[in-house]
Amino acid sequence: MSIVHRSHLCAWALTALVLPAAPPADMPQVKGTLDNLQAAYNGESNAHAKYLAYAEKAKAEGYPKVATLFTAAARSEAIHAANHAEVIRNMGAKPEADVQVPAVGSTQENLQEALAGESYERDLMYPAFLAKARQEGHAEAIRTLNLARNAEIEHARLYQAALDEPDAWPTVGVSYYVCPVCGWTSETLPAERCPSSFTPKSRFLTVS
Numbered sequence: 187m188s189i190v191h192r193s194h195l196c197a198w199a200l201t202a203l204v205l206p207a208a209p210p211a212d213m214p215q216v217k218g219t220l221d222n223l224q225a226a227y228n229g230e231s232n233a234h235a236k237y238l239a240y241a242e243k244a245k246a247e248g249y250p251k252v253a254t255l256f257t258a259a260a261r262s263e264a265i266h267a268a269n270h271a272e273v274i275r276n277m278g279a280k281p282e283a284d285v286q287v288p289a290v291g292s293t294q295e296n297l298q299e300a301l302a303g304e305s306y307e308r309d310l311m312y313p314a315f316l317a318k319a320r321q322e323g324h325a326e327a328i329r330t331l332n333l334a335r336n337a338e339i340e341h342a343r344l345y346q347a348a349l350d351e352p353d354a355w356p357t358v359g360v361s362y363y364v365c366p367v368c369g370w371t372s373e374t375l376p377a378e379r380c381p382s383s384f385t386p387k388s389r390f391l392t393v394s
């Protein structure tokens with residue numbers, strides 16, 4: 187038995203050595219920090235439009251809790267877009283986004299799509315753009331990219347939680363809280379300050 191296992195392992199190792207590792211199809215294209223910020227601005231602007239459309243769909247399907255989550259996340263993405271835009275302007279450029287009409291599926295499908303988008307930003311796009319901004323020593327870019335990534339981590343968590351609890355989707359009267367500075371999004375207010383940007387909780391936006 188162990189020989190069979192070992193031969194399988196050897197075959198796998200040989201394949202790994204011979205075949206070049208193909209990058210995942212959705213790896214972000216990393217350029218200079220200004221271009222990366224434009225790409226992030228475009229992504230955030232499209233995410234904002236997409237989540238507003240998803241919120242309408244959730245409302246139409248009778249899922250007010252999910253509609254509120256999408257509305258809160260849309261508000262957060264607008265904050266990320268505005269923060270990236272400010273840095274782009276400070277670099278002497280004009281923020282440019284190509285906002286597409288979102289493809290809207292069922293609420294189940296929309297949550298899965300949203301989770302995939304947030305996971306991409308959390309695991310691939312923002313880490314790659316942050317590495318470049320650090321390499322270029324661009325403090326303002328590092329800050330806006332980092333704050334956005336921190337919020338995307340929470341968005342992914344909230345979308346996963348929603349997917350795990352479909353029975354809660356019809357719940358009415360749920361609120362989400364959004365940091366007006368960095369877009370941190372939560373089902374509860376922080377004890378004192380935003381855990382990401384340290385903004386006082388008194389400034390948080392309530393989305394109901």
Ligand SMILES: [Fe+2]
Nearest residue numbers: 230263266334
């Ligand atoms: Fe975002």
Ligand SMILES: [Fe+2]
Nearest residue numbers: 304337338341
């Ligand atoms: Fe997000």
